[in-house]
Amino acid sequence: MWKILVYASAHVSLVRTSPQLSDSYTGPLKETFNDITRSLLEECSFCAKVDAVDIVPSLSTKTFLNKYAYTGRPVLVTNDKSFGRSPGFDFEFFKNLSKAKQLKTCQFFRYKTKFKTLDDALNMDQDQATLKPGYTPWYIGWNICDNKTIDIVKERIDIPSFLPENLAFPNSKIWIFIGTPGNGAPMHLDKVKYPSWQTQLSGSKKWTLQSPPKCIFSCRKHFEVTVHAGQLLILDTNIWYHQTKTIGQNISIAVSGEYK
Structure with missing residues (x-):
């Protein structure tokens, strides 16, 4: 599970810099990555736009x-x-x-x-x-x-x-x-x-x-x-x-x- 989460986190970074990369994934694996990515983005929304107090x-x-x-x-x-x-x-x-x-x-x-x-x-x-x-x-x-x-x-x-x-x-x-x-x-x-x-x-x-x-x-x-x-x-x-x-x-x- 930890390997999946780490890989998914890296996927978040790559998708942000190269959106077309996500299109290369197909089938259930892509859906799994997308689900984990979406979850991580939602869980991190509280700090995403915070650079300082x-x-x-x-x-x-x-x-x-x-x-x-x-x-x-x-x-x-x-x-x-x-x-x-x-x-x-x-x-x-x-x-x-x-x-x-x-x-x-x-x-x-x-x-x-x-x-x-x-x-x-x-x-x-x-x-x-x-x-x-x-x-x-x-x-x-x-x-x-x-x-x-x-x-x-x-x-x-x-x-x-x-x-x-x-x-x-x-x-x-x-x-x-x-x-x-x-x-x-x-x-x-x-x-x-x-x-x-x-x-x-x-x-x-x-x-x-x-x-x-x-x-x-x-x-x-x-x-x-x-x-x-x-x-x-x-x-x-x-x-x-x-x-x-x-x-x-x-x-x-x-x-x-x-x-x-």
Whole structure:
């Protein structure tokens, strides 16, 4: 099967440059190639005309729904005044929630660190948490799915103004990602239920997006975008391979949710 798919992918490229070549195929083999080719083109339609992440100062709800929400086209919103967070929404905030047994999570990503649990990570040495000289770099993420904890977090962040309230948090989950410069998540594809938004609350993070291997002949292979504090990225992480890396001098804090 893999040989057929690879050959079919090559067929897509050849047909684009020399349409008459496809006419040389006859019978069932040609029909098989055409079926696979058509399937690949349809599956790669989301990235076929994307050469970079769109960058806009703000988004209206209409533009969000019509152009970005369900098309797979990524967009970075750079200057929406509704984005923000309450003072104190930082590492210490989550550390205190952990100590008070108010931070309930469903999933913890330790990435390349040695932390075994989120509580373990949030109770790291103070020099580590404050980036004192000689600290060991770290990057962690976790999924909050407890409604009480979600409500506590929601009180301290702003939901994107262009995102209709009835579409936000369809599965009552919030993701938090925190890390030091030079670290991030490796290239991967998510398996969440819906497309995602992620607001950068502090620090800066470089994203590398990569189209699926099956789309190698239809889409640009990869490109990068940097998200700074106060900016928001709309991305369907179920179809775009992606990796992140904290850059600059400050701790990166980002909050992410899905929309239906």
